[in-house]
């Protein structure tokens with residue numbers, strides 16, 4: 213009898229502790245600057261993150277990094293111990309600058325991922341305020357994608373697509389957008405060089421090793437986008453994959469676009485991008501002509517990501533005029549600027 217009532221008292225005390233925690237501590241935690249929470253008995257990282265509305269896929273790595281010293285064996289949680297929650301704002305989106313929750317025009321935000329010359333980004337407008345972009349540079353990690361040649365050196369699809377993707381990300385942030393770089397390389401940054409050295413250290417958001425297996429690789433980036441999509445449910449969202457095609461030497465294919473055949477918005481957005489590029493070429497090179505197309509295609513990331521998806525091919529890796537657009541840094545910047553203009557117009561039209 214004694215034993216039972218002792219146990220009973222223990223349970224009552226525990227119950228009160230939990231009630232105290234839920235009723236009193238929870239609001240404090242929600243309004244605190246650095247969010248610290250206490251692990252309950254039986255909590256694992258997954259359960260704790262879920263309780264506070266954080267996707268474990270997106271925040272698991274951040275959580276482990278933040279709380280390394282207080283984790284048990286195999287990253288288990290210790291009941292009663294305080295843990296720091298990763299910043300659910302945009303702190304980790306583009307690579308760990310300062311949180312950008314209150315992005316006021318004129319403010320400068322620092323993102324290491326853009327490299328030392330481009331890390332400081334000034335918010336110039338609110339034109340894309342409320343828009344969320346998932347930018348996926350094609351291939352990366354163990355997969356360089358298509359390989360072309362220019363002036364005797366090799367041109368790797370993943371490096372050039374990534375550089376344009378970074379430039380585009382930076383432009384979108386300047387206009388007030390929330391941007392997630394899904395393919396990321398912590399030491400490349402935006403590179404103003406003709407020859408971009410190939411490496412294999414790209415990771416998938418937030419910091420996952422990119423697998424060699426083709427299907428696993430595509431599934432990994434698709435999952436990363438979809439986890440974040442849930443977090444931003446209700447917002448205007450776009451997944452943008454950036455690639456460089458590989459075709460015969462004769463085919464000058466220009467910048468062209470794919471969308472999912474079921475997605476009317478994807479089609480509309482792609483057409484806006486194509487029309488913007490056409491208009492820009494007419495302004496800058498009136499006699500050039502532009503033949504970029506919009507069509508639907510059954511592509512894994514386009515089909516399986518939940519935001520409206522746009523798949524951009526920046527040109528034909530084997531055509532000299534297309535490659536020239538990619539190897540000259542100013543041309544890569546111009547492409548990014550024009551795509552950003554198109555996306556602003558897509559946001560205005562389709563939000």
Ligand SMILES: [Zn+2]
Pocket residue numbers: 350351357358369455456457
């Ligand atoms: Zn590709």
